[in-house]
Amino acid sequence: MALAAHLARQIVNAAALLLAVLVLNFCLIHLAPGDPVLVIAGEMGGASADVIAALRAKYGLDHSLTEQLAIYLRNVAAGDFGYSYYFNEPVLGLILQRLPATLYLALCALVSALAIGTLLGVVSARRPNGMFSHTVTVFSLAGYAAPIFWTGLMLLLLFGSVWPILPVVGMADVVHPKRGFAYVLDVAQHLVLPSLTLGLVFIAQYSRLARVNMIDALSADYVRTARAKGLPEWIVIGKHALRNTLIPIVTVAGHQFGNLFAGAVLVETVFSWPGMGRLVFDSILRRDYPTLMAVLFFSALMVMTANILTDIVYRLIDPRIRTGRR
Amino acid sequence: MTTMDASTPTVALPVELPTTSAASPWRAALRQFLKSPSGVAGACLLILIIVGTLIGPMLHPVDPLDLVGAPFSPPDADAWLGTDYLGRDVLAGLIHGGRATLAVGAVAALITIAIGLVVGAFGGYFGGAIDAVLVKITEFFQILPPLLFAMVLVTLFGPKLSTITLSIGAVSWTSVARLTRAEFMRLRDLDFVKASRAAGASNAHLMLRVLLPNALPAVIVSATLAIGVAILFEGGLSFLGLGDPNVMSWGLMLGQNRNYILDAWWAVMFPGAAIFMAVLAISLVGDGINDAINPRLRRRS
Numbered sequence: 002m003a004l005a006a007h008l009a010r011q012i013v014n015a016a017a018l019l020l021a022v023l024v025l026n027f028c029l030i031h032l033a034p035g036d037p038v039l040v041i042a043g044e045m046g047g048a049s050a051d052v053i054a055a056l057r058a059k060y061g062l063d064h065s066l067t068e069q070l071a072i073y074l075r076n077v078a079a080g081d082f083g084y085s086y087y088f089n090e091p092v093l094g095l096i097l098q099r100l101p102a103t104l105y106l107a108l109c110a111l112v113s114a115l116a117i118g119t120l121l122g123v124v125s126a127r128r129p130n131g132m133f134s135h136t137v138t139v140f141s142l143a144g145y146a147a148p149i150f151w152t153g154l155m156l157l158l159l160f161g162s163v164w165p166i167l168p169v170v171g172m173a174d175v176v177h178p179k180r181g182f183a184y185v186l187d188v189a190q191h192l193v194l195p196s197l198t199l200g201l202v203f204i205a206q207y208s209r210l211a212r213v214n215m216i217d218a219l220s221a222d223y224v225r226t227a228r229a230k231g232l233p234e235w236i237v238i239g240k241h242a243l244r245n246t247l248i249p250i251v252t253v254a255g256h257q258f259g260n261l262f263a264g265a266v267l268v269e270t271v272f273s274w275p276g277m278g279r280l281v282f283d284s285i286l287r288r289d290y291p292t293l294m295a296v297l298f299f300s301a302l303m304v305m306t307a308n309i310l311t312d313i314v315y316r317l318i319d320p321r322i323r324t325g326r327r
Numbered sequence: 328m329t330t331m332d333a334s335t336p337t338v339a340l341p342v343e344l345p346t347t348s349a350a351s352p353w354r355a356a357l358r359q360f361l362k363s364p365s366g367v368a369g370a371c372l373l374i375l376i377i378v379g380t381l382i383g384p385m386l387h388p389v390d391p392l393d394l395v396g397a398p399f400s401p402p403d404a405d406a407w408l409g410t411d412y413l414g415r416d417v418l419a420g421l422i423h424g425g426r427a428t429l430a431v432g433a434v435a436a437l438i439t440i441a442i443g444l445v446v447g448a449f450g451g452y453f454g455g456a457i458d459a460v461l462v463k464i465t466e467f468f469q470i471l472p473p474l475l476f477a478m479v480l481v482t483l484f485g486p487k488l489s490t491i492t493l494s495i496g497a498v499s500w501t502s503v504a505r506l507t508r509a510e511f512m513r514l515r516d517l518d519f520v521k522a523s524r525a526a527g528a529s530n531a532h533l534m535l536r537v538l539l540p541n542a543l544p545a546v547i548v549s550a551t552l553a554i555g556v557a558i559l560f561e562g563g564l565s566f567l568g569l570g571d572p573n574v575m576s577w578g579l580m581l582g583q584n585r586n587y588i589l590d591a592w593w594a595v596m597f598p599g600a601a602i603f604m605a606v607l608a609i610s611l612v613g614d615g616i617n618d619a620i621n622p623r624l625r626r627r628s
Binding site for chain 1: 466467469470471472473474475476478479480482483484485555559562563566567568569581585588589592595596599600602603604606607610611
C-alpha cells in the first residue's frame, strides 16, 4: 500500500514537471529571436505563405500569450507536437518511428556497462593494490575523460579501415538483407561498436563505483560473519557483498538516463544508427524547432520514467527500505 | 561601558603564534595535494596545455583559419600535424582552438558554480518555502538531459561562442546546487553558526563569511570537474554542428572534419586527443584536490 501511494505521488510529481517542460518549450519559442511562426515553421523549412498564415491562425498568434499557451497545451494533449516542414511529417510520428532504435541502443549499452563495470570493480576490489586494480583505475579515468563522439570516431576508423571485422554503419545490412535468425545476428553485430562506444564511459564510472563499494563491503561485519560461517567465497561475494555493492550502482545508473540518452544521440550520428540521433542532427541543421522541442520533451519523459523505475528497483533490492516501509 | 571597552587590553598574553601558519588549511591542503602523484601529474599536464595555447602562437605563427596548403595533406615537414578538409593547419588549430575551448570550459564552469552556489545556498540556509521552490526548480532542470537542453538553447539563440558558454553554464548547475544545499543545511545548525548568529551576524554575513568558507571544500571538487564537463559539452555541441564557425575550437575542428575521417584521420584524432588530455588532466587535479581537502574520503579512492 505504501508503495502504491508513494508511486502515485511520484507520478503526479512527474506529470507536473512534464507540464513545466511544455511551458518551457513554449517560452523558448517566444523568447527566441525572430517571428514565432517562422520559429515554428522552421527557418529553413519549406513553409509557404499559406502555411504561415494557417499557422498564425492555428496557434492563435493574434491572441494573448496565456491564450496561446492554452492552445499549445491543448494541441499537445491531443498528441499534436507540431509539424516538421523539413521532414514533411507530424513530429510525433517522426519521434515514435525512431525512438525504439535509440532505446534499444541505450539499453544495450546500459546493461553491458552494468555487467562489465560491476565485474571489473568487484574483481579489482579483491586486491585493491594489485596490478589488475590499477589497470582498472587508469582505464576508468581514461573512459571518463574521453569524449564519447571521439571514441566512436576512433573505433570507426579502426574497424572501418584498419581492421574491418565489424560493421560500422547502420543497424542492419541493407545490401544483403537477412531474415530470421541471420537478421538477429546481423543486428547484434551492428550493435557491438555503438553500444561499446556508448557503454565505455559508463563502464568507467560503474567500475569505479563498484570497486569503492566492494572494498567497503568486504571489510564489513556481515561479510566476516558470512565467512566465519564457512560459506564458500563465491557466495560471500556473489550474494552478500554484491547486493550492497549493486544498490548505489543501480541508483546512479537509473538517474543517469538523461546522459545515456544524450550520449546515444551523439553515438548514433557517428555510426549512422537509425534512431533519434540522426533526427536531432538533421533538425539542428535545418533549424527544425518543433522536432527539437519534441525531442527535449520526450527525453524528459524518458528520464522521468527511468527515475520512477529506479525508485521501484531500489525499493525491491534494498532490504532496509523493504522492511522499514511495511 | 565604552571606556571599559577601550581600556580592556586587546592582547592580554603574548601568544606564541606558529610561524608556519598552521592556521591556513589551504596551505595544508596544498602540501597534501603535492603528495599525490596523479594530482601533480594532472596539474603538470594542465599547465603544459595552458602554456602551450598561450605561447604557441609565437612558436608557430600560423592563422588557424588560413588555407596554408592542399586539403587533406598528411602530417609532414610543412604542416607537422597535417591540414584539414579546407587545407587549414591542424597544429595552428590546436593551439588557437585550445584557447577558445579552455575559455569556454572555464567560463561555463564559473557560471555553473555561481548558479549552483546561489540556488543551493539560499535553499539550504533559509529552508521552508524558499527551499521548496528552489528544490522544485532544481528537479526540473534535472529531468532535462543537459546536453540536449543546451543543444536546443544554442539552436534557438544561434551558435556564437557566448551563447554556447552561457547555455552550458545554464544547464549543468544542478549537482553543485544539491551539494551546496546539503552542506548549508548541515552547517547552519552547528554551534559556531549559532554563536555568530547570537552575536548579531546578519544573514548575508552568515552565508558569505561563515557558511560559505566551510561549504567550499565539498563544492570545490565538483567545481573542478565542471570545467571538464563543460569542455566535453563544447565538443559535443560542435560535433552536432553547433560550434561557432568563426572561432576555431577543438570541438569545431572535430565537428567540421568528422565526415572526412577516412581521408584525413589526423584532423579528427588530434583535436579529440587534445580534449581527452585536457579533461583527463582536470579530473586528475580534481581527484588530487579531493584527496587533499576531504581527508575522510581519502582511503576510499
